């Protein structure tokens with residue numbers, strides 16, 4: 109039975125207790141826009157040989173700025189190679205991330221020992237290899253101020269990569285026709301078909317809910333699925349499942365990814381209109397009801 113983690117969770121700044129973050133009124137106004145344009149920077153790791161689906165540091169960073177104070181505790185149940193932990197270090201938030209895949213956890217730990225960072229010294233960022241279903245064994249109730257993650261998008265990575273949205277001269281890149289999964293572990297949400305995936309995700313979030321303090325936010329970055337010319341609105345299935353296990357939906361934010369898809373090809377023309385699913389993703393924001 110794993111022990112509870114020794115990690116601080118209380119705010120260390122001098123902001124008023126009634127504020128939900130450390131932002132000034134001017135910074136808050138920018139955060140109100142429901143469409144987020146985010147950029148991968150040099151420090152972001154985008155090598156698909158290391159991890160097939162990494163979000164930019166800017167995504168968890170923005171969530172932490174909106175929903176936490178310095179010193180508070182952030183949880184990422186599907187941490188991959190530790191992007192959320194990097195953002196937490198930058199912003200002096202304590203953070204714990206879980207991933208089923210030991211290789212990703214090893215990579216995260218290496219990333220942290222190599223980082224020449226002078227900030228975040230008074231906080232801890234911890235990566236643990238375990239199934240997210242076991243998270244309640246590691247954290248005390250009411251201690252987490254923000255849960256932010258990008259879970260697997262069901263079994264989307266099970267398909268051979270056809271790069272359909274890329275221009276035809278760029279389509280046959282290194283990963284063309286490759287299947288690149290996180291793992292073959294049957295508990296890996298990336299191996300599950302949609303129905304089982306939603307049930308497994310809901311079960312994990314049901315366990316996380318008591319760990320959140322009242323009014324703590326829980327943010328999920330997700331995209332819908334296309335299979336055999338059908339759209340499966342994963343985002344709406346997740347909203348339904350989250351509300352069933354006790355969360356309340358607060359905001360739907362669109363991650364505008366047009367800055368990442370400038371080499372698009374044509375598909376569907378002239379008979380089948382399908383918008384490019386690579387041009388945006390959902391950022392679903394829930395909270396633990398007060």
Ligand SMILES: C[S@@+](CC[C@H](N)C(=O)[O-])C[C@H]1O[C@@H](n2cnc3c(N)ncnc32)[C@H](O)[C@@H]1O
Nearest residue numbers: 162163186188189191207208239240290296297
């Ligand atoms: C979309 S990736 C997250 C990437 C991360 N945001 C980053 O930037 O590195 C989803 C992760 O969930 C992990 N995963 C899948 N099933 C899991 C489970 N049951 N428990 C914990 N992690 C799991 C996969 O190994 C994968 O790294």
